[in-house]
Amino acid sequence: MKSLVAIALCGALAVPALAFAADPAPATPGAAPAVEKNKKDRQVCKTMEEKGSRLGGKRVCRSQAQWDEIAAQQRQEIERRLSLGPARPSN
DSSP: OHHHHHHHHHHHHHHHHHHHHHSOOOOSTTHHHHHHHHHHHSEEEEEEEOTTOSSOEEEEEEEHHHHHHHHHHHHHHHHHHHHHOSOOOOO
């Protein structure tokens, strides 16, 4: 009876191992961009604080690609303003 239980236990443990062996991970270099594309399509929600308000902010949801584009535009605007130099008083 004990040997029957041991055989059943070994068989139950072998089934998941066979499932993993049947589905090997892709070794092609083209597999990584597919994962990267899925990360860019993922929805990311952020709480945007309203200036001058103590009531918190509103929640904004966009894809990761959209957040990256907004960050790039903000970076370009900051670099543009820094390249102009300090503001001069007008007379």
